[in-house]
Structure formats: structure tokens, C-alpha cells
Amino acid sequence: xxxxxxxxxxxxxxxxxxxxxxxxxxxxxxxxxxxxxxxxxxxxxxxxxxxxxxxxxxxxxxxxxxxxxxxxxxxxxxxxxxxxxxxxxxxxxxxxxxxxxxxxxxxxxxxxxxxxxxxxxxxxxxxxxxxxxxxxxxxxxxxxxxxxxxxxxxxxxxxxxxxxxxxxxxxxxxxxxxxxxxxxxxxxxxxxxxxxxxxxxxxxxxxxxxxxxxxxxxxxxxxxxxxxxxxxxxxxxxxxxxxxxxxxxxxxx
Amino acid sequence: xxxxxxxxxxxxxxxxxxxxxxxxxxxxxxxxxxxxxxxxxxxxxxxxxxxxxxxxxxxxxxxxxxxxxxxxxxxxxxxxxxxxxxxxxxxxxxxxxxxxxxxxxxxxxxxxxxxxxxxxxxxxxxxxxxxxxxxxxxxxxxxxxxxxxxxxxxxxxxxxxxxxxxxxxxxxxxxxxxxxxxxxxxxxxxxxxxxxxxxxxxxxxxxxxxxxxxxxxxxxxxxxxxxxxxxxxxxxxxxxxxxxxxxxxxxxxxxxxxxxxxxxxxxxxxxxxxxxxxxxxxxxxxxxxxxxxxxxxxxxx
Numbered sequence: 313x314x315x316x317x318x319x320x321x322x323x324x325x326x327x328x329x330x331x332x333x334x335x336x337x338x339x340x341x342x343x344x345x346x347x348x349x350x351x352x353x354x355x356x357x358x359x360x361x362x363x364x365x366x367x368x369x370x371x372x373x374x375x376x377x378x379x380x381x382x383x384x385x386x387x388x389x390x391x392x393x394x395x396x397x398x399x400x401x402x403x404x405x406x407x408x409x410x411x412x413x414x415x416x417x418x419x420x421x422x423x424x425x426x427x428x429x430x431x432x433x434x435x436x437x438x439x440x441x442x443x444x445x446x447x448x449x450x451x452x453x454x455x456x457x458x459x460x461x462x463x464x465x466x467x468x469x470x471x472x473x474x475x476x477x478x479x480x481x482x483x484x485x486x487x488x489x490x491x492x493x494x495x496x497x498x499x500x501x502x503x504x505x506x507x508x509x510x511x512x513x514x515x516x517x518x519x520x521x522x523x524x525x526x527x528x529x530x531x532x533x534x535x536x537x538x539x540x541x542x543x544x545x546x547x548x549x550x551x552x553x554x555x556x557x558x559x560x561x562x563x564x565x
Numbered sequence: 566x567x568x569x570x571x572x573x574x575x576x577x578x579x580x581x582x583x584x585x586x587x588x589x590x591x592x593x594x595x596x597x598x599x600x601x602x603x604x605x606x607x608x609x610x611x612x613x614x615x616x617x618x619x620x621x622x623x624x625x626x627x628x629x630x631x632x633x634x635x636x637x638x639x640x641x642x643x644x645x646x647x648x649x650x651x652x653x654x655x656x657x658x659x660x661x662x663x664x665x666x667x668x669x670x671x672x673x674x675x676x677x678x679x680x681x682x683x684x685x686x687x688x689x690x691x692x693x694x695x696x697x698x699x700x701x702x703x704x705x706x707x708x709x710x711x712x713x714x715x716x717x718x719x720x721x722x723x724x725x726x727x728x729x730x731x732x733x734x735x736x737x738x739x740x741x742x743x744x745x746x747x748x749x750x751x752x753x754x755x756x757x758x759x760x761x762x763x764x765x766x767x768x769x770x771x772x773x774x775x776x777x778x779x780x781x782x783x784x785x786x787x788x789x790x791x792x793x794x795x796x797x798x799x800x801x802x803x804x805x806x807x808x809x810x811x812x813x814x815x816x817x818x819x820x821x822x823x824x825x826x827x828x829x830x831x832x833x834x835x836x837x838x839x840x841x842x843x844x845x846x847x848x849x850x851x852x853x854x855x856x857x858x859x860x861x862x863x864x865x866x
Contacts, residue, residue: 368826368827368830369826370825370826370829370848370851370852371844371845371848372602372845372848372849374765374848374849374852374853375852378825378852378856380824380825380826380829380851380852381826382824382826382827419824419825419826419827420824421825451693451694451697452697473865474865474866475859475860475863475864475865475866476863476864476866477822477863477864478822479821479822487822489822489824489863491859491863534856536824536859538822538823538824561866562866563866
């Protein structure tokens with residue numbers, strides 16, 4: 313009994329010690345999930361809402377299964393990490409990108425399960441998270457309806473097909489676009505287990521990493537990624553999915 | 566952002582539909598929709614309708630978005646013509662044109678067979694989407710499948726003669742109707758006027774071919790699916806111009822390496838300045854066409 317009491321007190325103390333030193337600032341979007349996501353994603357790191365984090369989205373979610381998002385934080389110095397999230401999605405984080413040798417810029421497409429804030433949280437070298445974003449209205453079911461290729465039944469015939477292209481963006485920079493055929497199953501559809509691309513690595517011709525992405529099931533089926541890497545010449549990339557399959561390619565060879 | 570922060574306390578109560586008729590020819594009226602996106606504030610009343618007086622009752626071309634909308638259009642037709650609606654035509658599947666059929670006996674609702682098939686497939690989904698956006702405006706609106714099949718050719722109804730045209734391209738089935746007596750062409754959504762065309766079920770080559778047929782059909786005035794009456798024949802050309810621009814712009818965007826949201830931000834040429842909802846429809850068209858264009862134009866490794 314005494315031991316149990318000591319244990320309980322220890323737990324309370326431990327819980328108190330993990331309370332963030334400073335709470336995240338009040339959310340200008342008034343999201344019901346902001347405090348939860350902020351505590352989980354940012355911990356004790358400082359957080360600011362920053363107009364230099366541009367989240368460029370269309371004004372209408374025409375297709376809640378494929379909603380385009382471009383994040384552009386090129387006016388922020390020393391960006392280390394970009395997290396794309398939709399607060400009210402059942403899988404809130406879609407992409408967690410570390411642009412080691414790339415501009416702080418990424419475009420992709422996500423699923424929307426309902427009206428939600430769509431945000432980018434961009435961490436700079438000093439540890440501060442800079443957050444931007446806006447609400448988007450959406451019909452339901454982006455995460456909980458089966459993907460088109462599951463309905464058609466041909467997903468396995470095309471799994472891992474890659475299309476890619478590269479364009480000179482500026483001095484020493486290359487725009488890279490990569491698309492993969494993949495069902496990106498969320499696990500939220502009856503009798504279809506979660507199955508998604510979970511990691512993408514981009515390298516220059518010498519094998520140096522230009523960027524790494526953690527990718528989650530809320531990225532749209534047949535995912536597409538657009539990044540701006542600080543390299544020219546051959547650029548290679550590899551995706552790995554949750555079954556351990558690897559899909560690799562290169563452009564500019 | 567449309568309807569983005571619309572709080573239920575502010576806008577849960579639907580208003581009343583108050584359609585206004587504009588006499589455009591002898592016994593022919595046009596009812597203008599709002600040149601906007603479907604939104605709670607406009608009750609979804611964004612499509613144009615037309616009313617034609619006949620001895621067998623009023624002809625209503627496109628009965629609106631909801632049962633209440635259809636009832637209001639029916640009452641308006643009765644006031645104008647002195648007879649209840651005797652025939653309803655649905656130009657194509659889209660809910661702003663079709664779902665108001667719920668206000669009428671299915672036996673008098675006619676459409677192309679392709680449109681009925683479209684509604685059998687997509688009606689439930691449209692219903693869900695409209696109830697989500699329009700809430701109480703939709704009350705009592707069930708899906709009514711047209712019972713009358715129409716086909717290309719001349720028909721007589723209530724002492725008037727109409728040329729029906731079975732076209733496609735905006736959707737799988739696009740009905741156009743020419744009132745022979747007045748030369749009034751009811752073009753449905755094959756023709757938009759000073760309002761950007763929408764493309765959710767479009768086949769652009771088919772749409773262009775249908776526009777060719779409409780422009781070759783002699784007519785005095787044209788009631789477009791959206792936007793003001795066209796008396797000078799400019800609306801068909803404007804619709805063709807926009808579709809051509811969208812297609813070329815999106816192909817170029819894919820070829821230049823832009824992603825979808827970047828393509829949706831591209832500048833819209835000044836000569837489209839008169840088109841309402843242009844940015845909105847460009848962004849919708851990006852969603853409709855971009856994945857297929859990428860599959861065609863991005864090199865496969």
C-alpha cells in the first residue's frame with residue numbers, strides 16, 4: 313500500500329515535470345486540436361506564428377482525396393525541418409521533411425477527412441518552430457474511403473511505378489518532381505490494413521543526402537513530391553514503404 | 566475561402582428561393598442563377614433555368630438544386646404562363662441543374678439516357694454533398710430519376726416545336742433545346758457566359774465538338790447554363806477560349822514542373838477579366854485534369 317502511494321506520487325511528479333516550460337501561443341485559427349498537436353510536436357521548443365511560412369493551397373478542396381499543398385519558407389533562414397499537418401485529420405501529420413541540402417520548399421498532396429486547418433510548422437536552427445496555415449472546408453472521407461486503385465483493383469499492377477522530372481530552378485538549384493504509384497492505405501478503411509510509403513531520401517550524384525522525408529498515410533494516393541534541391545547533375549531518390557519495398561530512381565544521369 | 570468560417574449559429578436557417586424571370590422572347594423567360602460557387606448564402610441557386618409557355622403547360626428547362634428551388638421555379642412558371650409545369654427537362658447530371666426535379670412528378674421529367682445513367686451513379690454522392698453545403702435549403706429533396714428518355718430530333722409539345730440536341734463534353738450527356746418559333750437556344754452547361762466554365766466531368770474534345778454543333782445551329786439568342794443571356798453569339802466563343810486556355814495552361818504547367826497548387830495560382834489573362842469565378846474554376850480544373858496530364862507528360866522511369 314505504501315509502495316503504491318509512493319509510486320503514485322512519483323508519477324504525479326513526473327507528469328508535472330513534463331509540463332512545457334512555456335505553452336504554445338494561442339492559435340490564430342482557433343483550432344480545437346491546436347494545444348494537443350502543439351504539445352506533441354513541439355514539446356518545450358519555442359513556437360511563433362510567422363507569415364514567412366507560406367502555405368499555398370487552393371480556395372476549394374475539389375477532391376478531398378487529393379488536396380494540393382505547397383509550403384514555401386524560403387524567406388526564413390536556417391530551416392532544418394518542415395512538418396505538414398492537418399489538425400483534424402485522423403492522421404494529422406502528412407510529411408516531416410528535413411531539407412539538408414534543399415530549399416525550405418515542398419509541394420505535395422494530402423487527404424482531408426473534414427474541414428480542417430492545414431498548416432506547416434517550420435523549425436529553424438535555433439530550435440524555434442515557425443507556424444503558418446489556414447482553414448480549408450472539405451467534404452468527409454478523404455482518409456476513410458478506399459483509394460481509387462483499390463476500387464479499380466489494379467493497384468498491385470502499378471505499385472512503385474515512378475515518374476519524375478527535373479528543371480533548373482536557379483544557380484546551383486534543381487526543381488525535382490517525383491511521383492509514385494502507391495495506394496497509400498490509411499488503415500481506416502474496412503479490411504484494408506495501413507500500407508504507405510514511409511520514407512523518401514534524395515541524394516546528389518556523390519551520394520550526399522539532400523533531403524529526407526518521413527511520409528504518412530494522410531499523403532494522397534499515388535503521392536507526388538516537388539522539392540528544390542541545392543544540386544545539379546544527377547539526382548537520385550529512393551522511397552521505402554511500410555512493407556519494406558524500395559522504389560528508387562534517378563534523373564539527370 | 567468560401568463558407569470557410571461559417572458558423573452554424575449564423576447560418577443554419579435557410580432563406581426562401583425568390584427566382585426572378587426575365588422575358589427574353591415571345592413566351593420564353595430566363596431565370597438567372599447567381600454567378601457564384603454553390604454556397605449556403607445562395608441556397609445553391611447558381612444555375613440558369615428557362616421557362617417556355619405552351620398549351621400543354623409550362624416547359625421548365627433545369628429545375629434547380631433542391632425541392633424548394635424546384636417548387637419556387639414551378640410557381641413562377643405558373644404565374645408567368647397561367648399553367649402548371651407540364652414538362653421538365655434536365656440538361657445534365659450536375660446537382661445545381663438536376664436535383665430540383667424532386668419537386669415534380671418523375672413522369673414529366675425528361676433527360677438524355679446518359680444523364681439518367683449519370684444520376685443513377687452519382688445521385689447519392691451529389692445528395693450528400695448538397696446537404697452538407699446547403700443544409701436546410703435541401704429539406705425534402707430526394708433523388709428523382711427522369712422517367713422520360715429524349716433523343717436527338719424535333720418534337721412537338723403544347724403547340725410549339727423544339728429541336729432537341731443530344732450532345733456531350735461538359736458531361737456524358739448534355740441536352741440542348743432550340744425553341745423553333747423564337748430561335749431561343751437553351752444550351753445548358755455546354756455554354757457559360759461571363760462566368761468561368763466548370764469541368765468536373767468534362768471531356769474537352771467532345772465539348773469542343775458540341776460547341777461546334779451549337780454554333781452551326783442557327784439561333785437568335787442563347788440562354789447559357791451560367792451567366793447572362795447571349796444575344797450576339799459571343800458566349801460560345803468565350804467558352805471555347807476558356808477551355809482551350811485551361812488545357813494549354815495546365816499542359817504547360819506540368820511541362821514546367823509545377824505542382825497542382827502552383828498551377829492553380831497562375832495568372833489569368835486580362836481578356837478573361839469579365840468571367841466570374843475564374844480563379845475558383847481554374848483551381849477546380851487543376852484538380853480535374855492534373856493527375857492525368859502528369860501521367861501523360863512526366864517521364865516514366
